[in-house]
Amino acid sequence: MNRYHPASDPDFMPKGMLQNVQWSRFSVVLRHTYENVPWYRQRMKEKGVTPNDIHSLDDLHKLPFIVKTDLRETYPYGMCAVPINEIVRFHASSGTTGKPIVVAYTKEDLDIWGEVVVRALTSYGVHEGDILQNAYGYGLFTGGLGLHFAERLGVAVVPISGGNTERQVMIMQDFGVTAASCTPSYFLHIIDKAQELGVDLRRLPIRVGIFGAEPWTEEMRKSIEANSGIRAYDIYGLTEIIGPGVAAECHCQNGLHVFEDHFYPEIIDSDTLEPVPDGEYGELVFTTLSKRAMPLVRYRTRDITKIFTEKCPCGRTIRRIERISHRSDDMFIIRGVNVFPSQIETALLAMEGVLPHYRITLTRVNGLDEVEVEVELMQEQFSDTVRSLETLQRDIRHRIEGMIGIRVKLTLVQQGTIPRSEGKAKRVFDKRV
Secondary structure, three states: OOOOOOOOOHHHOOHHHHHHHHHHHHHHHHHHHHHHOHHHHHHHHHHOOOHHHOOOHHHHHHOOOEOHHHHHHOOOOOOOOOOHHHOOEEEEOOOOOOOOOEEEEOHHHHHHHHHHHHHHHHHHOOOOOOEEEEOOOOOOOHHHHHHHHHHHHOOEEEOOOOOOHHHHHHHHHHOOOOEEEEOHHHHHHHHHHHHHOOOOHHHOOOOEEEEOOOOOOHHHHHHHHHHHOOEEEEEEEEOOOOEEEEEEEOOOOOOEEEOOOOEEEEEEOOOOOOEOOOOOOEEEEEEEOOOOOOOOOOEEEEEEEOEEOOOOOOOOOOOEEOOOOEEHHHOEEEOOEEEOHHHHHHHHHOOOOEEEEEEEEEEEEOOEEEEEEEEEEOHHHHHOOHHHHHHHHHHHHHHHHHHHOOOOEEEEEEOOOOOOOOOOOOOEEEOOO
16 A cells, blocks of 8 residues: 655655756766766867756756766776765676776765665565565675665565575575565576475565566566566666666556656667657666766666656656666677567567576577577476477477567477576577677
8 A cells, every 4th residue: 555655755756846856966966077087077078068058957968978888998996076085885897898897885875875775675565574585696796785775674684695596495484584686587596496395485475576687578577476476576777877776666567666866867769879758769878866976977778668658556756667678788680680588588488388498599500690599398398299399399489480580490498407597697698700
């Protein structure tokens, strides 16, 4: 049940009041960035603009973008806007493709991060007295320590991190865990392990799952909920912006509310780089409105989504974005056709008997690109006749080909064949040379 929310609650703030808060904060952040980040000041000069040329948020399009390579090139402290002695924490990306992206926080930044994580948790119905099993990785990754802010809500946090899946199931069972947080692909692994151990998660107290750090489809949500009995919620965040807690679903599970009193969203056309209207798909861009240590203005996330214009039934006035199902840089091109892994996942999970574990391998044979999709089936499927398996294989292949518009090789494998991930799942293996 929704309680009464005063106008001072940012999630329910009247639109005009929210816009005043956004502009008040942004005008301070823009000047703070201009005066204290030489790299960004030079970028603005190249664009021929100064803070004096920005009179409202409608002028955001005049400002330059920041992209991931900019953060790598300024490694480690080039984007910091405060002296080192004001920084109380660092986080960083994995850095698997070069130098990591370093993010800095002041004490005030951590207070804001804690605030938005608590707002996300309350939107899921998590409350004081709950027990959260936090299986996001701790360390430089923002997931573990980000969700650890649940303590501020009066939640008991079990900082188990990822891995040792059998122990995850034991803790979930023995501690009376009521909420869990991790990547959706890892929770699927936990479900598999629980079934293997004879533990029915649907009979445990756990009722809420908080999943993020990778794109996942509505079909995967339905699979998680059906096999665990929980409500599966999406949490969105980026290391570069602050970490988890930039946006979150509510009980309606119909888009993620952006905490836009701290993070201002735009949608742009990835080709023209021009803003697109609310309701149209494009690339999500964020401007931080209150960060001091490392503010970012117009950061291109590469995530593809749209902003909902209709009011959410939950009553929140902050805008929503559609759940991120794919990223522009996840796309691969096969014979001139743009393909996203989420399209294949949607096709697979719509088929009865198919498990949410798959692997896509791209190869090149005699100059022609080929796609092989391996997908796990429930064990009982392999006890059927060869003819029924052939029929199922044909039906799944046709569904995938109808979704992406190109021919694929489909391989059916037994349950447990495809390696499980304890963090972000790797679905695509590109072996083309």
